Amino acid sequence: MGQVVDTETAKEFIGEALEKVAAEELSAICREVEQKALWFQGKLSETHLPQLSSGEYYSLLRRVFATRRSANKIIETHPLESFRKQAMALLYGDEPVSERFRTFVAIFDDLPVHVARDLASEILHFTDPDRYWLWTRWMWDPRTKTGALPLVTTASYDFDGEDExxxxxxxxxxxxxxxQVGDAAGFQTISREIYGTDVFLSCVYVIYVYTVLRIRMTQEFNRVMPELPEFSRRLLGVHRQVAHVEKTESLEN
Structure with a gap:
């Protein structure tokens, strides 16, 4: 395989991000993402997941950008016991992860496919970040062929596959x-952990969106767009509004 990452473009993106926000703020987002992962690891461990409460289930859905606004609807169509079963199969089943991922997405076929994919990948990644990775629509959208990843990879890299x-x-x-190229590209100044890569890719997407909106939208619309740190936090499910979820969870447990 030839070169996959466009290192120079990656450098440009992190440079532009650091013009908009201090490295310390991006590092703070990394720490918040790590805290999110610790929450997932506690609630979705092999021992705790069979006992997951309704409040914890709701809180999990609120922590995922794609499911945050539809948490109640998802719970109606996928009750707690069903979710426990499907999450156990996704995380701890014997099949290859590609098959487990495909099965989970298929079972949640009442949701838009990108929502089911986002939910599956967040469950995997934040429960076991050393083994699994994030795939959200803002990273790669197969329908529109857009996202953060194609912006920092070479045109020759093929993201297509026969199934989810x-x-x-x-x-x-x-x-x-x-x-792997994070050090050369300069974004591992944020963090050398995989969460630093997550944050970097969220910054790439935010900068891409800002660029598109500057061209297409009015100045008034652009002024109401969130700043990069807030936008990044929303994409990664660590927006500060999640604080009220903790209160809801404590009330429902």
Missing amino acids: GAVYMKIGEAIAFVH
């Missing part, structure tokens, strides 16, 4: 390459 599981594996390969 195959694409998930392609995404993982690309993210692994991006993470």
Whole structure:
């Protein structure tokens, strides 16, 4: 395989991000993402997941950008016991992860496919970040062929696959390459952990969105767009509004 990551472009993106926000703020977002992961690891451990409470289930959905606004609807169509079963199979099943991922997405077929994919990948990644990776629509959208990853990889890299599981594996390969060149590209000043790569890719997407909106939208619309740190936090599910979820969870437990 030839070169996968466009290192020079990656450098440009992190340089532009650091013009908009201090490295310390991006590092703070990394720490918040790590705290999110610790929460997932506690609630979705093999021992705790079978006992997951309704409040914890709701809180989990509120921590995922794609499911935050539809948490109650998802709970109606996928009750707690069903979710426990599917999450156990996704995380701890014997099949290859590509098959487990594909099965989970298929079971949640009442949701838009990108929402089911986002939920599956966040469960995997934040429960076991050393083994699994994030695939959200803002990283790679197969329908529009857009996202953060194609902006920092070479045009020759093929993200397509025969099914959702195959694409998930392609995404993982690309993210692994991006993470490996992080030092050369300069974004591991944020963090050398995989969460630093997550934050970097969220910054890439935010800058891309800002660029598109500056061209297409009015100045008034652009002024109401969130600043980069807030936008990044929203994409990664660590927006400060999650604080009220903790209160809800404590009331429902």
